[in-house]
Amino acid sequence: MHGFRAAGHQVEFVLMKREGALLDELPADVRVVDLRAPRVRSVLKPLTRYFRDTPPDAVQVRMWPLTITSIIARRRARAHSRLVVSDHAMMSRHLAGKPLARTLLGWSVRLFYPMADSRVVVARDAADDLASLSGLSRERFTVIYNPVEEAPAAQQSSSVEKLWGDADGRIITVGTLKEQKNHALLLRSFARVRRQRAAKLMIVGSGPLEAGLKELASSLGVADHVIFAGLVVKPWAYYQSADLFALSSDYEGYPNVMVEAMRCGLPIVSTDCDSGPREILGAGRYGRLVPVGDELALADAMLAELDAKPDRASVRARAEALSGAGTVRQYLDLLVGPTGPGACAAAPVL
Numbered sequence: 001m002h003g004f005r006a007a008g009h010q011v012e013f014v015l016m017k018r019e020g021a022l023l024d025e026l027p028a029d030v031r032v033v034d035l036r037a038p039r040v041r042s043v044l045k046p047l048t049r050y051f052r053d054t055p056p057d058a059v060q061v062r063m064w065p066l067t068i069t070s071i072i073a074r075r076r077a078r079a080h081s082r083l084v085v086s087d088h089a090m091m092s093r094h095l096a097g098k099p100l101a102r103t104l105l106g107w108s109v110r111l112f113y114p115m116a117d118s119r120v121v122v123a124r125d126a127a128d129d130l131a132s133l134s135g136l137s138r139e140r141f142t143v144i145y146n147p148v149e150e151a152p153a154a155q156q157s158s159s160v161e162k163l164w165g166d167a168d169g170r171i172i173t174v175g176t177l178k179e180q181k182n183h184a185l186l187l188r189s190f191a192r193v194r195r196q197r198a199a200k201l202m203i204v205g206s207g208p209l210e211a212g213l214k215e216l217a218s219s220l221g222v223a224d225h226v227i228f229a230g231l232v233v234k235p236w237a238y239y240q241s242a243d244l245f246a247l248s249s250d251y252e253g254y255p256n257v258m259v260e261a262m263r264c265g266l267p268i269v270s271t272d273c274d275s276g277p278r279e280i281l282g283a284g285r286y287g288r289l290v291p292v293g294d295e296l297a298l299a300d301a302m303l304a305e306l307d308a309k310p311d312r313a314s315v316r317a318r319a320e321a322l323s324g325a326g327t328v329r330q331y332l333d334l335l336v337g338p339t340g341p342g343a344c345a346a347a348p349v350l
Helices: 002-006 021-025 044-053 066-077 099-115 124-134 160-162 183-195 210-219 236-241 256-263 295-307 311-325 327-338
Strands: 010-015 031-034 059-062 080-085 120-121 170-173 200-204 226-230 244-246 270-271 289-290
Touching: 002 010, 002 327, 044 066, 059 066, 059 327, 066 080, 066 099, 080 327, 099 124, 120 124, 120 327, 124 270, 160 200, 160 226, 160 236, 170 183, 170 236, 170 256, 183 200, 183 210, 183 295, 210 226, 236 256, 244 256, 256 270, 256 311, 270 295, 289 295, 311 327
Parallel strands: 010 031, 059 080, 080 120, 170 200, 170 244, 200 226, 244 270, 270 289
Antiparallel strands: none
């Protein structure tokens, strides 16, 4: 959003429901359209009305099946808005164990996505996966990494510093506490780290597995050394206070949190999961990759990285190259063309 506005474009958000922690972060002059749709199947009618009554110049819609709904809505409204659909997950993993949903995704993407003006996926592996699931040619999909804003100037936070105490090694992870992120693996690996140094682990995020993870930390004997910081909308001070970022996921789409950490110059240790980490880390050039689910390898990598001398400038430069201003320009080229600022309203449907 900020990159679009900086380029001179008018931006508005079209939401199924006007709710969420990030609403308070929007500038006062950004219009929010509330479709008042409690579920995806309720979106089509109000979204068609939006396209018909106040059609923007261009729309970016994120994540299937909202992407399909938006294509149908634009067609029903006979609107001429440019439409860019984008997907942010490894869909075969996201829908694992749901054969009916996978079949519906493949059929609907194959039928409707060619009607969009552009189709974006956030990582090469994820694009390969969606092409395979749908049967569409891989050339129909454009890979653009998610834009990630530049980290603000480092500011020490006394409240965050107090959480760390006298830790000999500060390890941070950020993400929703759900199975995909496999925080249990990270806790088991951290327990191994604690046998060799008095490090602390900070888990920033909330989710349905929080209680179980706290019980696991207790059973591993590391509860006093694991900080459950809860949901933090802008965790820059937390990144900047840490020594190392760790990602233990079983799969991803494009882990923005990893790039945020790199924006702060943090060394990275990550599972080599589908998809995103290998692309972001340049196959291991800009961070350490370990096999998915390997508790010992993750622990050894964290210990090694804590002992290493980090090349923070290189890590920051990598993050900028992947997800900086150039990424915003790529999206704008698809939405409004490369001719410069105009009166476009780019409306992500979230």
